[in-house]
Amino acid sequence: MTDESIVTRRTLMTGVGLGLAAAGMPALAARPGRKFGYAIVGLGSYATKQIMPAFAGCDHAKISALVSGTPAKLEQFGTEYGVPKTHRYSYETFDRIADNPDIDAVYIILPNSMHAEYSIRAARAGKHVMCEKPMAISVAECEAMIAASRTAGKKLMIGYRSRFEPHNQLAIELARGGHVGPTRIITAEHGFPIQPGQWRLDKPLSGGGSLMDIGIYSLNAVRYLTGEEPVDVMAIESTDRADPRFRTVEDRITFLLRFPSGIEATCVSSYSSAHNSYRVIGTQGWIDMEPATPYSGHAMRVRKDGKVTDRTLPPSPKTQFAGQLDHLAQAVLNGTPVIVPGEEGLADLRVIEAIYRSAREGRPVRLQA
Amino acid sequence: MTDESIVTRRTLMTGVGLGLAAAGMPALAARPGRKFGYAIVGLGSYATKQIMPAFAGCDHAKISALVSGTPAKLEQFGTEYGVPKTHRYSYETFDRIADNPDIDAVYIILPNSMHAEYSIRAARAGKHVMCEKPMAISVAECEAMIAASRTAGKKLMIGYRSRFEPHNQLAIELARGGHVGPTRIITAEHGFPIQPGQWRLDKPLSGGGSLMDIGIYSLNAVRYLTGEEPVDVMAIESTDRADPRFRTVEDRITFLLRFPSGIEATCVSSYSSAHNSYRVIGTQGWIDMEPATPYSGHAMRVRKDGKVTDRTLPPSPKTQFAGQLDHLAQAVLNGTPVIVPGEEGLADLRVIEAIYRSAREGRPVRLQA
Known part of the structure; x- marks a missing residue:
């Protein structure tokens, strides 16, 4: 693994891809047909209902190990997925x-506050890391995770599944390509x-x-639809602290x-109402997605020059989950950067x-561009 | 007119309607079939293309006079509408x-900065006032207008036409009635x-x-959909001052x-992209209007318990414009308050x-509830 790790690391750090990637290829060719092995860390609902079934649709990735604090889950899913x-x-x-060479990467699907610890321990164990979003619960933790993976010469990817979903990919292409003119406003709402x-x-x-x-x-979404980083942020929170669900965390924040x-x-986040949509409004029309980021069933409409067209795509043969899992595998195998x-x-x-x-201080916050 | 004015004024100020309204009725009955006469002040596009044609659909109102700085317009529209x-x-x-008893009210359809002056002059001339929105360009002007109409014992109504449009009326009823559960979030976007x-x-x-x-x-819209007054306001403006259209006024403000x-x-206002929609999101679904406030062609959908239903209404026999014009007429004739x-x-x-x-100071502004 050492040679490949070095190649990967240098590719990431220098951005010079092709030559080094080619240099990394023999390691793959030496094991034809071998799939990239993930250890699934955390066997909760998202892991067991969305991610693990998705491996059936992967071309390059497989489940090679399981990590859980619940022996019964290890037994159940170990048997189901043939993990010895x-x-x-x-x-x-x-x-x-x-010590397990069948594990190429871990996929961290734990509560948010555990992401940093297990990502860093995985990197130190010499593994690539796929980590669910949010990446961690603070900027400081994110920086520590990035440093750990860099030091280990391993990749670190975040589970932004929508980037592997065709409607969102098309929306990015249309929005950034100026299909409805230069973007002026984006509205995005998510909640349940x-x-x-x-x-x-x-x-x-x-x-x-x-x-x-x-x-x-x-x-x-507003970041990937613009390809820019925001410079000004203003937020208002609304939480009923008498609601037992919201004793420690916020309900709504716009x-x-x-x-x-x-x-x-303009963005919405809510734990007390259902939202799943965004709209990119340009000078000549808009690109509308609703639902925008579901597990399946995306719908897209485009308004241009006054005419609304349904741009919903036929079902993709490969799910966004499989696309995401294969992406890290291919990036490692080819020595190319991951997109997230x-x-x-x-x-x-x-x-x-x-x-x-x-929201807390009741004032706008300026970020460095 | 004096008796009726006093009745109207007292009704407005006390909120006690029925008895006084009945007392005001004889003035009407004395002139059976007489319609409430408006002087149209300002013969621009909105006046001549939307408001004046709408009188044909009124039951209680008519055009009785015209005011314009352009003699040719007075001649053209005077002839067209039979105004001597x-x-x-x-x-x-x-x-x-x-001095003209055929004029019961004026309808001010002038540039915004002229609303206050002509509304106040109309009140002083003993006329009821319908004034286009925005009512004026400052809070101070609005207060002076209200005071002038009160002193004159005349009504002052603002041209919020959507309040006389059936989809918006239904949206208000559903939103405030909790049809999709208590409202949590409203998104509203308008621009062109x-x-x-x-x-x-x-x-x-x-x-x-x-x-x-x-x-x-x-x-x-967010005010009439909630029936509440906002207490916290945060805004961001984005204007390209190099664009010759925006040398003195803002383009976008969210x-x-x-x-x-x-x-x-969350609200959008734009002069460089097209928007005309709002959505009321409650705990059990949403009420969606798009377009929300056009001259015609409103469309409404309601999502409740996971199911989306088209609630677009059949065309109304009476336009929102005619409804608005008749409303002031009826309020005066019946001695009842206007809703706007x-x-x-x-x-x-x-x-x-x-x-x-x-937006200017880069800080939130708190309003008194």
Whole structure:
């Protein structure tokens, strides 16, 4: 693994891809047909219902190990996915993944406050890391994760699945390509009425409320639809602290962002109402997605020169989850950069911290461009 | 007119309606079939293309006089609408409307900065006033207008036509009635790409840019959909001052409002992109209007318990314009309050001033509940 790691690291750091990537190829060719192995860390609902079933649609990735604090889950899913007992770990034995060459990467699907610790331990164990969003609960943690993966010469990717979903990819292409004229305004709303009794409502585990969990989709979307980083942030929070769900985390938070080009975005994050949409409004029309970031069933309409056209695409043969899992595998195997590295998660957390600060202090927060 | 004026004034001031209204009726009964006469003040595009044709659909109102600074317009529209030369006025002869008993009210459709002056002069001439929105260009002007109409014992109504449009009326009923659960978030967007060379782009005449002209629809909608006054205002402006259209007025301004009940609103106002929609999001679904406030062609959808239903209504036999014109007529004739009095225009201007202040000073502005 050493040679490949060095290649990967240098490729990431220098941005010089092709020659080094080619140099890294033999390691792959030496094991034809071998798929890139993930250790799934955390066997909660998202892991077991969305991610693990998605491997069936992967061309380059497979589940090679499981990590859980619940022996019954290790037994159940180990049997279901054919993961041998030697490849099942608890959090106590987690660091032994270093000795398992079948594990190329870990996929961290733990409560938010555990992302940094396990990402860093995985990097130190010599593994690439896929980490769920939000990347962590603070900018400082994100920076530590990036440093750990760099030091290890391993890749760090954040689970921004929408970037592997064809409607969102088309929206990015159309928005940034000026299909409806230069973008002026983006509106983005994400939310759902949350059920009580989950770790997401426990601030020490989640790091925050709706913004950390679902509002991040609004934020990430306006960033990928513009390709810019916001410079001004204004936010207002509204939380009924008498509601037992919201004793420690926020319910609703709305925020305005201004980007260097003058694009403005209005965003919604909510734990007490359902939202899943965005709209890019240019000088000549708009690109509308609703639902914008579901697991499936995206719908897209484009208004241009006064005419609205349905741009919903036929179902993709490959799910966004499989696309995401294969992407890291291919990036490692080919020595190419991932499109959503740790820096992308860090960029979201920078804005998230500014949003919280703006709402808390009742003032706008300016970010460095 | 004196008796009726006193009745109207007392009804307005005391809120005690029925008995006094009945007392006012004889004045009407004395002239059976006589319609309430409006003097149209300002013969621009909105007056001549929307308002004046709408009188054909009125049951209680008619055009009885015209006021314009352009003799050719007075001649053209005077002939078209059968307004005799004795009932045509210039701005110099405007105050002579006091002597014309065929004029019950004036409808001020002038550039924004002229609303206050002509509304006040009309009240002093003993006329009821219908004034286009924005009511004026400052809170102080609005207060002076209200005082003038009160002193004259005459009604003052603002041209919020959407309040007489069935989809908006239904939206208000559903939103305030909790049809999709208590409202949590409202998003409202209004804008259009403005053509150069109009008074709307000249701040001394308009008092401001997109917010005064089209963004006020977003603001007014969130106020009528909640029935509340906002307590917190945050705004960001984005204007390319190199664009010759925006030398003196703003292009885009986005703003967040928080209401006493915890409802949050995100609003868009734009002069460089097309928007005409709002959505009320409750705990159980949403009420969506797009277009929300057009002259015609409204469309409404409601999502409740996961199911989306088209709630677009069949065309109304009476236009929103005719409904608005008849409303003031009926309120005067019956001695009942108008639903959009000067206080309604004042409330919008209070928030508009706060939005401008927030954008200018880069800080949130708190309003008194």
